Amino acid sequence: MTATPTSAPVGEADIPAATRVRYGPGTLYSAVPAEVEAMGASRAFVITGRTLGAHAQVGELKLRLGDRLAGHFAGMGEHSPRSTVLAAAAAAREAGADCLIGIGGGSAIIGTKGVALILGEGDDLDALRADYDYRTQKITVPSLTNRKPPVIAVPTTLTSGEFSSAMGITDDATGAKDIFIDPGVVPRVIVLDPVLAAETPARLWASTGVKALQNAIERFYAKNANPFIEGTCLEAIAIVFRDLVPSLADPQDIAARGRLQFLNWMTAFGAGKGGIGLGHGICHQLGAVSHIPHGISGGIVLPHMMRFNRPDTLARQRRIATAMGIRDAASDTEASERAEARVRALVADLGLPATLSAVGVQRADLPKVAELTLRDRTLAPTPRPPRDAAQVLALLEEMY
Template sequence: MTHNAVSRTTEFVYESLPTRVIFGSGTLNNVEQEAKRLGMSRILLLCGQPHESVTSSIAKSLGDIYGATFLGARMHTPVNVTEEAMALVKTSQIDGIVSIGGGSTTGLSKAIALRTDLPQIILPTTYAGSEMTPILGETDNGIKTTQRSPKVLPETVIYDVELTLDLPPAIAGVSGMNAVAHAVEALYSRDANPVISALAIESVAALLRSLPRIRNEMHDLGARSDALYGAWLAGICLGSVGMALHHKLCHTLGGMFDLPHAETHAALLPHVLAYNSPAIPEVMQRLSHSLGVDDPALHLYRVNQAIGATPALADIGMPEDGIERATDLALANPYWNPRPLERHAIRDLLARAYRGDEPKP
């Protein structure tokens, strides 16, 4: 069998991103030590309502280096929310950020860091993976734009498996499939390389074996650990190579219709992989071998069913007339993809995802 990575070993570029990672159970206890190591003396805590009690506990442990707490993070990192948080940064004389939560909270932390270059400590509670990337997506007036900057890359990420144990299985499932999307698209990225391809295959395998187990037993510590490990690897993939059609479509739909981020990734992933499959036979072969399946795209669709992820974009808020609008916007600015961007085929892809049909090339 010929692996996709093998064909790229003669020439590639690999950049290792300098984030410090602490992984395990009970690693939450490292926050104060890490904050002091980074020179923080006036900390802003970011969190969502589900993690308010954990955040309050962290605030007490920080003592006199605690500055303030902001609870208003929202999906897709709206610029107006960032401006609210920035006002608190200024009035409280903040010099460091500790973020506890999923992709929305991480996104807000990174948006603040972009504007201030403040150091960040991120404690993920989902499998979003954005904590491992120098990438920030922000939404303003319904348009989501993405940029890369070393300013937004967190200095430390603390993975504490115990922080994920109460993540409901339905949310864990779609969050995990969001991470799978990062790894799958990294396999056929224009700047894929052997290191990232190896991490991506490991990530996909770890996530797809753990997510159905979490669905059946939400407090399975081994499955939770595997999922968080897979999400970490997927985040490295997302931050190290460029993405293509899948992420473009997800950002387009999320920005236009305010669709839930992870659910959108989960629903679209099988369809985009099927669309690209004729142009990436080595990647499809490698995924088939790793997962022990004949059709990786159909397998992803069935995993979505097994974990309770909604297959139809219609069920998470996309209007039917959005198919045409999203197709036009997705094609408005050219970008790289292994298969050429064909309007009728992309429209058909979105229509199938809208209805929740099985994926087709």
């Protein structure tokens, strides 16, 4: 007789309001102008970082947009600084933008969503941000219902901001990464072009692959995980360990790059409300305070988080180990330990740093990072909530 489960999953998941995902070689040119036309937009405004802004493929896209191109802001900085997002929004407003096209890594995509937020809700970002109280584990999100210009996202790295209603924008004045949540800024169309992604620098591609792995692992064992998230995250873990290293050995392996681009979709779509875990909160604030890219900090933080969460996620970490190809462990504990070791080995094989000191984080900044982490809304579903800032600081010291 089959045992009857004593409980069923209970929760809530956000389903992004994207209309479609266009994927495959050449979709930068075949899909983006067509989608702008289909939206009825006549003032498309492109947002990129400085390096990609001068790239030949972006220049060709602008030519193909023709009279529908309203302008191009090519100065979005790392971690989407508030001042830069406001400047981009002012430029888009001046250009009369009725559609935004974000092209690039996570900062460019998040920054583009931030521009959409500002164009719809105004420049007072302090009034728009989401707040989190770690003591009550409660998130307060303002009601943001004004119409936003539609966004087309063309990611060139393996981050997942294009499939999320959340954005992390760094406050230049306080050094904190503030979180904003608005379903109205979810990109209407996401374009995954592995030919454009083949131009992404190796270290950036590798580090964002590790961030995608962190997304998958933290979402899989988060308190608000459900069978849908579990299935997509386990497959994402398998793809990272199968395809990431080969895609770096041969950047023109378009098939591997194309499969990896699905990580963004697989680790974010249908995720529960409220973020994913303590590791992400730490990475957000390391980025804001110490200007460390999330992919780099993710490779440092993830193994420590797996160890920290082990007491509360042991059986789940065995399933993670199985997705990595570890199928002969004698116990859940052995499987979990070997999974952690495989993450550390992957980071080393990719040539990425393993400690905070190796990337120039100042020990004197760790208490600030710990304090800011506690207000980061991504902590909400973490399986083992930190007691206080002192416990987070102790973890940071282990990573140092």
